[in-house]
Structure formats: C-alpha cells, structure tokens
C-alpha cells in the first residue's frame with residue numbers, strides 16, 4: 523500500500539463517524555480496469571506488461587482481457603458480444619474510424635477532463651487527436667505510431683544466396699529468385715486475411731505511390747480503385763506470392779517473423795510490431811537484421827495508431843481507475859518503455875528518442891517528412907483508413923485473389939471497386 527493511501531486509511535479510522543470516509547477508502551484502494559487487447563506475441567506481451575505495471579503502481583487492479591489473433595479481428599468479434607450483452611470492459615483496443623462507430627453507439631465515456639489536465643491537444647499531432655475525439659470530446663487515448671510499410675530482412679540469408687536487399691519490386695524479384703535457387707525461403711508470410719492485406723497494402727503503395735493510394739483507399743475513389751494501377755499492384759502480388767513457402771496457410775505473423783530471425787527466411791513485409799519480436803529475441807538492427815521501407819515506398823509512410831476506447835462506467839472507483847489508465851498511457855515514461863518494446867514510436871510529441879534504435883529514429887523522421895510531402899497515409903489493412911465494412915470487403919477480395927490462382931488481376935481490381943461502394 524502506498525504511503526498516501528495508508529494516511530488516508532488511518533485518518534478514516536480516527537474519524538470513523540464522519541461521512542465520506544468509506545468512499546475515500548474505496549477510492550484509495552483503487553479500482554479495476556478490464557482492458558481488451560490482442561497483444562499476445564512475445565514483444566506485444568512485454569509491452570502491455572508495462573501498462574499493467576503502471577496501473578498497479580497507481581493502486582488499481584488490472585484484469586487482462588487478451589484475445590489472441592494478429593490484426594485484432596477476433597478481438598473485435600468478442601468485444602461486440604460483450605457490449606451487446608451490456609457488459610463492456612473498461613477499455614478496448616480500437617482504432618481509426620472504428621472509434622467513431624463505437625462512439626455513435628453512445629457507449630463511450632467522455633474523457634475530456636483527463637485530456638485537458640494532460641494538455642493532450644498540445645501534445646498530440648492534429649491527425650491523431652481528431653481521430654480520438656467524437657463530436658469534439660475525447661473518447662479514446664492513443665498509444666503509439668506504427669509504420670506498416672516496412673520490410674524486415676536477414677542480411678545473412680541474402681549473403682548466403684549472393685543477393686542484395688531490394689529497394690524496388692523488380693530488384694525484389696531478382697533477389698528472391700537467387701534466394702529460392704539457394705534453397706531458402708524468400709518471403710516469410712502467414713496466410714491470414716489481415717496479413718494478405720498488409721502485404722498487398724505495401725505493394726500497392728510501392729506500385730501506385732501515395733497520392734493514388736490516398737484516392738483509392740481513403741477517398742474510395744471508383745476510378746482509382748478500378749484502375750490499371752490497381753491491376754499492376756495485383757500482378758505484383760501474384761509475383762511476390764511465388765516466393766512464399768507452401769506452409770504459409772494460417773501461420774501467425776510472429777511465427778513468420780521468427781523465420782526471418784532464425785535465418786529460415788530472407789524477409790517479411792510487416793509493420794514494426796515485427797521489430798518487437800526481434801527486440802524480444804535480443805537481436806540488434808543493422809547487425810542481425812535490417813529494416814527498410816518496402817520496395818518502392820521510401821519516403822512514404824502508412825501509419826497505424828493503436829488506441830484504446832473508453833467505455834462509460836457507472837461505479838466511482840471504476841471511473842477513477844479508467845482515468846488512471848488514460849493518464850498512464852500518455853505518460854512520457856510509459857510512452858518510452860512501451861514503444862521500446864513494441865517496435866513503434868511514441869505518439870506524444872517532443873519525446874526524447876535517445877534510447878530508441880535507428881529503425882525508430884528513421885520512422886520518426888519519416889513520419890514528419892512524409893507529412894510535409896503529402897506522403898503520410900493511413901493504413902487501411904489496420905483499420906485506419908475506411909469504415910470496417912469496406913475494409914472487410916477488401917480483405918475478402920485480396921484473400922480470394924491469394925487463394926485462387928486463376929483469379930485475374932482485372933477481376934480483383936473490379937472487386938476492390940465494389941468493396942469501396944458498400
């Protein structure tokens with residue numbers, strides 16, 4: 523028990539007859555926070571453990587509500603059923619336009635008082651704070667900034683095959699051929715819809731560039747969706763697919779990362795939560811592995827911001843504990859330690875990055891420069907760009923394409939256009 527609570531408790535013993543003491547003791551003993559998330563891999567679990575620690579330091583109890591499954595699709599299904607049954611958790615990992623959808627249901631708490639006390643408006647980039655608010659009030663708190671358009675490469679595998687790490691999709695093909703000829707796996711991938719779309723998203727950005735990406739995946743522009751650029755992006759996906767091993771079906775993303783870590787595969791196209799796995803395995807960037815933008819995407823940045831929506835609470839101690847959770851997430855100490863483990867960069871502006879590695883420093887520099895050059899775009903595969911229904915329909919198209927060798931790129935592009943119209 524912390525000293526201040528001890529004092530509060532003993533004051534209550536003395537003044538046992540005074541009203542309000544019971545309540546004071548209850549608040550002092552802390553409340554419970556039940557937090558739904560899908561952070562279950564090695565790097566993710568190490569990161570979320572830091573949040574639990576900070577809450578416990580504030581005297582609150584952490585009730586873990588982890589629902590395994592990269593990308594969070596299963597977690598979202600579970601969340602819906604909990605809310606429908608009238609029993610929402612304190613907070614849940616929900617992102618982008620999904621935040622607005624939940625707020626429209628009228629089930630979220632207004633956390634403006636915490637945000638004002640913490641000067642969130644001054645500490646968050648405008649693109650972030652606007653997504654965290656519904657009708658001008660904060661209903662969610664952001665955790666980090668992930669960059670999705672990364673390629674993770676094992677230089678020793680490239681060396682064995684006499685191949686160079688690619689910066690374009692044409693160079694990728696040359697390198698991947700050499701790696702395959704050397705009897706090694708070129709691309710570590712897991713055949714799950716969100717991973718298929720994560721890969722396709724980076725390919726599409728590399729093939730079409732940021733302004734086409736913005737039109738297609740953010741504005742859902744029919745011409746951009748059903749364009750020759752989209753067809754070329756699917757052609758490129760078909761080419762890349764040749765270099766994925768036959769056991770990829772339903773492989774978890776962190777197991778694919780492990781293939782690169784262990785030297786069983788040359789590269790993975792994945793957001794920088796993959797770096798959390800390299801970090802957890804004690805690997806050092808620049809030596810054991812290399813982080814590079816996915817081919818053709820240097821200077822562009824697909825952002826993916828993790829955040830927690832806060833559900834309305836009835837109980838006083840739950841409201842206080844929820845405020846503690848929101849405060850803790852924006853605390854500079856948490857922003858540093860969490861993001862060091864998670865592979866992302868702090869979302870809070872003005873943080874010292876001295877303890878961060880080169881991949882994080884590059885990410886931070888490109889987050890700013892891409893924003894100035896209009897090459898900062900939201901990741902649609904990670905819920906940031908379009909309503910969940912459109913995203914789901916696009917996932918179906920990309921995964922059908924991956925699983926149907928006879929499906930043409932032209933049909934896939936037409937499918938993306940239909941998915942954009944839902």
Ligand code: BGC
Nearest residue numbers: 566591592593795826828904
């Ligand atoms: C989340 C990350 C998470 C990843 C894999 C992404 O959608 O933003 O925080 O690590 O999925 O589960």
